[in-house]
Amino acid sequence: MRKVEYRKLPHGTEQIGTLGIGTGGLVNASDEEIEYAISKAIDNGINFFDLCAWASNVFAPFGRAIKGRRNEIYFQLHFGAVYRNSQYGWSRDLDQIKQTFAWEMQQLGTDHVDFGFLHCVDESEDWEEIVSGGILQYVQELKEQGVVKHIGFSSHTPSVCNRILDTGIADMMMFSLNPAYDLECGDEYGIGTTLERARLLRRCETMGVGVSVMKPFHGGQLLDETTSPFRKKLTTTQCLQYCLDRPAVLVALPGIRNVTDLDLLLTFLDATPEQRDYSVIGEFTPQTAVGNCVYCNHCQPCPAHIDVGLVNKYYDLALAGDNIASDHYDKLKVKASACVQCGRCEKRCPFKVKQMDKMAQISRYFGK
Numbered sequence: 001m002r003k004v005e006y007r008k009l010p011h012g013t014e015q016i017g018t019l020g021i022g023t024g025g026l027v028n029a030s031d032e033e034i035e036y037a038i039s040k041a042i043d044n045g046i047n048f049f050d051l052c053a054w055a056s057n058v059f060a061p062f063g064r065a066i067k068g069r070r071n072e073i074y075f076q077l078h079f080g081a082v083y084r085n086s087q088y089g090w091s092r093d094l095d096q097i098k099q100t101f102a103w104e105m106q107q108l109g110t111d112h113v114d115f116g117f118l119h120c121v122d123e124s125e126d127w128e129e130i131v132s133g134g135i136l137q138y139v140q141e142l143k144e145q146g147v148v149k150h151i152g153f154s155s156h157t158p159s160v161c162n163r164i165l166d167t168g169i170a171d172m173m174m175f176s177l178n179p180a181y182d183l184e185c186g187d188e189y190g191i192g193t194t195l196e197r198a199r200l201l202r203r204c205e206t207m208g209v210g211v212s213v214m215k216p217f218h219g220g221q222l223l224d225e226t227t228s229p230f231r232k233k234l235t236t237t238q239c240l241q242y243c244l245d246r247p248a249v250l251v252a253l254p255g256i257r258n259v260t261d262l263d264l265l266l267t268f269l270d271a272t273p274e275q276r277d278y279s280v281i282g283e284f285t286p287q288t289a290v291g292n293c294v295y296c297n298h299c300q301p302c303p304a305h306i307d308v309g310l311v312n313k314y315y316d317l318a319l320a321g322d323n324i325a326s327d328h329y330d331k332l333k334v335k336a337s338a339c340v341q342c343g344r345c346e347k348r349c350p351f352k353v354k355q356m357d358k359m360a361q362i363s364r365y366f367g368k
Ligand code: SF4
Pocket: 292, 293, 294, 295, 296, 297, 298, 299, 300, 308, 309, 312, 345, 348, 349, 350, 351, 352, 353, 355
């Protein structure tokens, strides 16, 4: 068995493997290949999957692959992605959503959904329709019945994400995330400034809302220097590690088309720290992203054993008025004052944070 890192869902007991699988790309694979790929993923310790009605052919073989192993895995299912007349569609019609859900459960051969997601809530109007059309109420009723264990939502838009987070209904958020989107070099799905996106993830972390990541490779564009917006390619391992270092992220969900794609992803589990190192993106970090610590700890190891990300996080939270953050900082065994000003972290930080000055500043702020 390879080494999978598991992270706990803050509002639950689920231990989620950081490498998950998006199944939409299996739309052209045979039933046998889908069943084999899912079984192989589970055999390798992967326990989290995204299922979307647009790849309706995946449901039955997925159901066969998890037969007898249902308690080994979790999946997220989207309310609003519908399947009718053999075609994927997108709907806010409650009856269609109910029909699709019944069909999905029958195909999967299960009686519960780990994460019931409100699908693709990109505009404020989407959210209003979900509420006024009874979709939210329907998913909440399913949760009360124990059919849906946790409510989540998928979105590409930070402002809409914040609106949903305000309601407190979500335990999980699916968000499009990769270095191109975060550095404002992406496409129409890379919505929001670097700062807005960073703030959103920090908010999720503060609220205990887990994040599952879609589009970790920018639709594959980051893997090829001719399509990468940076004109330099990154590896799948670098992109995955980048996503997993962002605040609140529990799992990245790259899509696979076949078993060959799965085998490539599995190499992430054996990757060395050097292979996971993505500090090359520091070369193309734009001015707007420079200087903001995102707590990724990519700058480790620190010779003074300072948890640089955590120290920065408690500082930012304390500045934002969170009183508990100071208590947490007090409990740290190694505080900012231990910084020996060696500058190693500054050389490794992709966001060019001036951490030597910052440590002195934090130490002064907390008085230690
Ligand atoms: S200083 Fe840079 S590398 Fe270190 S935690 Fe902050 S953003 Fe990450």
